[in-house]
Amino acid sequence: MRVGIVGAGAVGGYFGGRLAEKGADVTFLVRPNRKKRLTEKGLVIHSPIHGNSHRSVSVVTPEETAPPFDLLIVAVKAYHLDSVIPFMQTFSDQHTMILPLLNGYAHIDHLQQAFSKDSIFGGFCFMESTLDQSGEIHLLGKHHRLVYGELQENANHARMDQLKQLFADANLEAVQSDFIETEMWNKYQYIAALSGMTTLMRSEIGAIRDSTYGSELYQQLLNEIYQVTIRQPLPKPPESPDIIWNRVQKASPQSTSSMYRDLKQGLPIETDHLHGSLVRWGKEANLSLPILTTIYTGLSLYQPSGSSL
Template sequence: MRIAIMGTGAVGAYFGALLARSGHDVSFIARGDHLQAMRERGLSVVGPRGDFSVPKVKATANPEEIGPVDVVLFCVKLYDTESAAQSIAPILSAGGVCISLQNGVDAQERIGRIVGNDQVMGGLAFVSGVIEAPGVVRYASDMSTIRFGESNGALSARGIAFSKACEAAGFKAELVADIRAAQWQKMVGLASNAALSCVVRQPAGVVYNDPDLIVVARGAFSEVKAVAEAQGLPMPADIVERTLAMHQNFPPKMYASMYHDLARGRRLELDSLSGVIIRKGRELGVPTPVHAMAYACLKPYMHGAPD
């Protein structure tokens, strides 16, 4: 299978390296020192399930050098969605598909406006990692799963084929019938953890074990659940407590990925996380005070460190 990884941060580098190691024709679209390191030394993956290297990888800054591919794993930051979608549109083969593994809930629709709705699937990535050094990705836990699905809910041949390729590469891949509901279920923890980690500037071991912060976390989780249910999306009745328990079991030193961007003075995905929840809440008459507070506190950093 010919696969392109659009955005070789921690998520793209990790899953792309596993697919390349298993023998698929994988091309990484990257830039800067990370790109140079991959060209010179390949890609190294380190973490609790074992370390490995892919010494020779295809890496480029120019998607036009890749040629037609069957699958694009789309892993760029949400604020780069439109420009990145424009760049990969020409390399999708007839019948090929772009699978977004981005955060948030609206990327599939945004990509579809550019590449065509029939050539995009929504997806979710469950892995925690960072680019430790150019050409080196470190993942922090045993969790290694993607979920993805067609917008019409079909269990398509192309989806099944890619799922099998992922499983053979050593990670779990679930083709789901209702990807939108799955995205909002993940958003309960994703957006809330990003907001709390950045406001408190502390890792999971602090945020989810302090009694006062647990109250705030439950409030943030409940707001996302309420906004999703107001859209008619099914949400498990126990999702708030289940999400809290999951975060309490995170490695104590684990931070949300948005915190790493904040700490490095980079742009934040805030507007596509808490921002979307606030706007949807206003539209549907659902109050979102915790996310509104976090958004207001972090807004000065949304476009990078203030001057």
């Protein structure tokens, strides 16, 4: 199977690198600067738990040509999705499977409109991975789990078997899900609340939980997000705010979110995709979402500056 990884960043670089390590036929779809780095220095992964890796990899830029890929794994930030769609269209055909790993859910609809509806899989990942200044990948914790599955309307076991074989024996944890929409929304609920609270409070999770009204506010936010979530057509019920709050309580006090880290560095953030979409869906359903709307409004006023707050 010819696999194209769209975006050789913290997520795509990591999973693509692990697949290449196992001998899969992997090519990274990148922009010219990333191509230069990868060609000169190779793809470097640092992981104290799962092992380091340094290898040469195949890359392709939008100006080049290559036959269509069998699978495109999409790992760009949501605000770059529009710019990669033409790039993906150049390197795909009607048989290409598309597996996005972005946080959130609005990108699914977007991809289904740009490609054939049944080519799009559901997917997401649990990991804490970053790129350093030289473009090397650092997996910070032990998690490197990728969850994927056919969206309800598409169930096709032959394709699922192909993906299972691709991920088998790679140095990553791949989980096939029969309820991928619900699982994506469970992660979405968790990350929308975590990124919203840590960025609004400019704090780690422990300090928020310990503040006088922090826990109360956090749970109210989870309730608002849940009101939007339960209105989605999901194959099984989503996790309730209590279950997610339980997880938040168990998280280490130092936990933050990648959005908080991006904000601190003055980088662009995915708030329109994560919080804005929830607010828009909620307003369509006439829901009152004061905390979510405050978070989204505050974050949409933020201007990336490239420097620390």
